[in-house]
Amino acid sequence: MISAAIGFNENQQKSIVDLLKNHQTNPDKSKRKEENERIIKEAIELGKLSKSQERFNIAMLNASDDQNDIDNFLAHEVSDSILTEKGFYPQDFCDIRKFMNSSLNMIPSQMVQIDSSGMNLKGHLLKKRS
Incomplete structure (x- = not known):
């Protein structure tokens, strides 16, 4: 044990x-x-x-x-204004929220990495504004 x-x-x-x-x-x-x-x-x-x-x-x-x-x-809903402030495009807001909600049930090894090119989300590359 x-x-x-x-x-x-x-x-x-x-x-x-x-x-x-x-x-x-x-x-x-x-x-x-x-x-x-x-x-x-x-x-x-x-x-x-x-x-x-x-x-x-x-x-x-x-x-x-x-x-x-x-x-x-x-666990909290992230507003559109916060996502915009963080540099994400409106067309990606739904995917970002789904990822955040699903990550509550993941173990760390299942989490995706966030790097300078964006967030890899189940094969999607969510581009942040420059």
Whole structure:
């Protein structure tokens, strides 16, 4: 089991899973790091985690917050004006929105790359204005 490989016993694994399930991303980004540190320190004080696992678990909560930010961004409808501002052509707006919605269900290796030439979207090259 991967949790044993990184030094978690069964009880610690359950604590971490519960922690991530119940973790709420603080909307105030300036307070997130401090709050995540406090949450992990409390878990250590309660004996749910060991001190040696502190940095790993803080990083895991911070990564969870970052993923929530990405998911929240992708879940919202992007207005035509924002897409125009980003340099996309109106004829591509529908494809861009479909891609954003479908990417919520993808694993990172399935994501397409965005490069200077545009966005490769299922064989389509969406050109940005110069």
